[in-house]
Amino acid sequence: MKKKSWLGAVAITLGSCALSLSVVHSAYAQGLPEFSLETITSDIQMPWGMTWLPEGDMLVTDRNGEIFRVRNGQVGDPLAGVPEVHTNGQGGLLDIIVHPNYADNGWLYISYASEDGEGEGSNTAIMRARLDGNRLVDQSVIYKGAENSMRGQHYGGRMIFDNDGYLYFSIGDRGDHFTNVQDLTRDGGKIYRLNADGSVPADNPFVDQDNAKAAIWSYGHRNPQGIDINPVTGQVWASEHGPRGGDEINIAEAGNNYGWPYVGYGINYNGEPLAEATHGEGMEQPVWYWDPSIAVAGIAFVTSDRYPELQNHLLVGALRATKLELLEIHDDRVLRRTDLLTDIGRVRAVRQGPDGYVYLGIEGEGIKRLVPSN
Numbered sequence: 277m278k279k280k281s282w283l284g285a286v287a288i289t290l291g292s293c294a295l296s297l298s299v300v301h302s303a304y305a306q307g308l309p310e311f312s313l314e315t316i317t318s319d320i321q322m323p324w325g326m327t328w329l330p331e332g333d334m335l336v337t338d339r340n341g342e343i344f345r346v347r348n349g350q351v352g353d354p355l356a357g358v359p360e361v362h363t364n365g366q367g368g369l370l371d372i373i374v375h376p377n378y379a380d381n382g383w384l385y386i387s388y389a390s391e392d393g394e395g396e397g398s399n400t401a402i403m404r405a406r407l408d409g410n411r412l413v414d415q416s417v418i419y420k421g422a423e424n425s426m427r428g429q430h431y432g433g434r435m436i437f438d439n440d441g442y443l444y445f446s447i448g449d450r451g452d453h454f455t456n457v458q459d460l461t462r463d464g465g466k467i468y469r470l471n472a473d474g475s476v477p478a479d480n481p482f483v484d485q486d487n488a489k490a491a492i493w494s495y496g497h498r499n500p501q502g503i504d505i506n507p508v509t510g511q512v513w514a515s516e517h518g519p520r521g522g523d524e525i526n527i528a529e530a531g532n533n534y535g536w537p538y539v540g541y542g543i544n545y546n547g548e549p550l551a552e553a554t555h556g557e558g559m560e561q562p563v564w565y566w567d568p569s570i571a572v573a574g575i576a577f578v579t580s581d582r583y584p585e586l587q588n589h590l591l592v593g594a595l596r597a598t599k600l601e602l603l604e605i606h607d608d609r610v611l612r613r614t615d616l617l618t619d620i621g622r623v624r625a626v627r628q629g630p631d632g633y634v635y636l637g638i639e640g641e642g643i644k645r646l647v648p649s650n
Contacts, residue, residue, distance in 0.1 A: 308585050310649040311616055319351045320344055323637030325371035328630050330379045339368035357412035362389040362398035365428015371435045375472060382406040387433040387445060395424035400431045400447045418474025421463035427451035430499040438505050443470045444512055448499035453537040457496060460488035465536060467500060467514060467528045469493040481531030496534035502575035508588055515572040518542045519550055523572040524562035527608055535559035541567055564610040571596035574625040580632035593623030
């Protein structure tokens with residue numbers, strides 16, 4: 277597959293190489309409208325995930341272990357019945373989404389660090405539940421990473437439904453990449469696919485393979501903290517939080533190996549080499565990578581008429597770089613990246629709401645809405 281990068285008006289064919297541009301374009305230079313942020317609420321300090329109920333209320337997870345209902349900018353009391361979470365480094369209460377047919381079945385899906393199971397520490401769990409007033413009921417854990425760990429890194433935990441009603445979610449390598457990621461018998465460093473009730477689809481890539489976890493969709497990931505469905509192709513796109521250098525965007529396809537920890541573009545945090553190479557036989561290349569890293573987190577494709585210039589392109593939140601970035605997409609290629617907003621805080625979550633606006637969850641800042649300035 278050929279990947280192309282446009283720098284100015286010059287097209288460079290790079291074969292199967294991943295793309296990274298050293299030049300960051302400004303929105304003004306690209307003729308895009310200026311954008312600003314409106315504060316919805318600053319009362320939720322560690323927003324990790326957000327979703328919307330049919331009547332318009334927003335549900336927001338706080339990583340410290342609470343779920344809040346936000347109505348017209350007002351934050352209500354935290355929901356009762358929230359599962360006990362292990363607040364451990366990067367772990368805690370993570371993502372929340374509604375079933376595509378929520379109005380008919382009422383199912384919510386929550387990811388969190390759970391201490392259930394054998395061993396000390398925790399791993400990522402996926403629960404579904406319903407709301408009864410302000411309380412979660414009918415709770416059931418539909419997946420739980422089996423190898424608990426006291427390590428505080430890389431829980432993954434981002435979730436999305438595709439157009440066919442399959443649930444995808446991520447579990448990071450849990451800080452033990454040489455043990456977990458390339459081993460299909462172990463959780464960690466994977467993206468998974470389930471039916472909405474927690475059963476495994478019959479056509480999952482490893483469902484008939486002995487000693488492989490049947491829920492695995494793709495593997496060789498480090499810590500996918502953003503996931504969305506490309507509205508044009510229907511493919512699963514995931515952002516992957518890399519080491520020092522080497523954040524990635526990957527198209528997660530059935531059965532593919534994305535190379536971690538043997539293939540990558542980053543180095544260790546102490547400056548020493550980490551991945552053995554940037555390419556490997558049978559290992560997929562990212563469609564985009566950042567070097568230096570921006571600490572990529574939540575992502576969202578824009579489909580709303582409120583942002584005609586951004587439609588079908590990808591918004592990317594950055595933690596360390598404290599910005600919102602635009603990746604212009606054509607099919608399975610990234611054409612260009614542009615800083616839309618900078619110095620806005622650690623952007624953990626990016627979601628498009630049912631009203632067509634894009635919402636950001638920013639650590640220490642709360643929930644903000646992206647609005648064109650003109």
